[in-house]
Amino acid sequence: MMEFSELEAKVLALLREDEEFRYAVxxxxxxxxxxxRLDRHGELLGELLRRMDRHxxxxxxxxxxxxxxxxxxxxxxxxxxxxREGQGELREGLVGLEGRVGSLERRFxxxxxxxxxxxxxxxxxxxxxxxxxxxxxxxxxxxxxxEIPEGAELAKARIDGEEVDVxxxxxxxxxxxxxxxxxxxxxxxxxxKAEVAKARYSREPRKILVALxxxxxxxxxxxxxxxxxxxxLIIEKIVD
Numbered sequence: 001m002m003e004f005s006e007l008e009a010k011v012l013a014l015l016r017e018d019e020e021f022r023y024a025v026x027x028x029x030x031x032x033x034x035x036x037r038l039d040r041h042g043e044l045l046g047e048l049l050r051r052m053d054r055h056x057x058x059x060x061x062x063x064x065x066x067x068x069x070x071x072x073x074x075x076x077x078x079x080x081x082x083x084r085e086g087q088g089e090l091r092e093g094l095v096g097l098e099g100r101v102g103s104l105e106r107r108f109x110x111x112x113x114x115x116x117x118x119x120x121x122x123x124x125x126x127x128x129x130x131x132x133x134x135x136x137x138x139x140x141x142x143x144x145x146x147e148i149p150e151g152a153e154l155a156k157a158r159i160d161g162e163e164v165d166v167x168x169x170x171x172x173x174x175x176x177x178x179x180x181x182x183x184x185x186x187x188x189x190x191x192x193k194a195e196v197a198k199a200r201y202s203r204e205p206r207k208i209l210v211a212l213x214x215x216x217x218x219x220x221x222x223x224x225x226x227x228x229x230x231x232x233l234i235i236e237k238i239v240d
Contacts, residue, residue, distance in 0.1 A: 131156065131165050131177045134210050138166060138175070147171070159200055162193045166208060172201050175208035181235070184221040186211065191229060207231040216240050 135154045142148040148168060154175070157167035166175025174197045176190035190209050197205045209231055214222060219238045226233035 130179050130212060134175075134177045135166055138208070148173075159193070160196050162196045164193050164197070166210075167197075169201065172197060172203055172205040173208065174205040175210065177210045179212045181211040181214035181218050181222060183215075183218050184225060187222050187225045187229075187231065190231065208234070210234045211236070213237045213239055 135156070139148070139152075139154045142154070143150060143152070148154075148171060152168055152170070154166050154168050154173065157164045159167070164174055165177040167173065174190070174194045176186055176193065178186045187209060190207060194205050194207050207230065209222070209226065211222070211234070214235045214237070216238050219235055222233055222235070225231070
């Protein structure tokens, strides 16, 4: 049996002396190295493909998120445009409303101020009841303000069974007069009579409530209801 050292010596001799053997061994060694490198490259390629798959999945998820964000952004722009348009309309409406409210407040305030000042002059109208004084005062005031025709005069009237303290058909005015308001009942009466007049003449009347004296709690409720129902409220004195 040939020893390893002898075999090694013989292989080395063949490599030196036998050209074909030398090329054969070299070819085998090169092929093995190539195969090893191919195996390593195959592993690297597999890892690279796996990473690409993961990145592709992440990219697809990002793409979906971007599409969703773009849709949300477009919806937000649409909402902003609608809000801006609504703000413009609201601003115009508020300007008009403020003008009307200001005019109404000036009218109510000036009428109430004049009426309260006029209460102090009641003694000059000897023989007149409080209701008669209010009708005469309001008639003169509205004529001067041009709110009723020159020849028109507020009067007491009965409309479909309801007695109205202050009335004018054109323009339609319905008023209630009381010397003392203990509760909001006088406002309730006025609103009921106003509805009767509205049904009779097919238009909304101007509503006026005049009280010489009112309890504090009643005055608060009367003012709340007046603001809510569009009633011109005039109270000369508030007591506890």
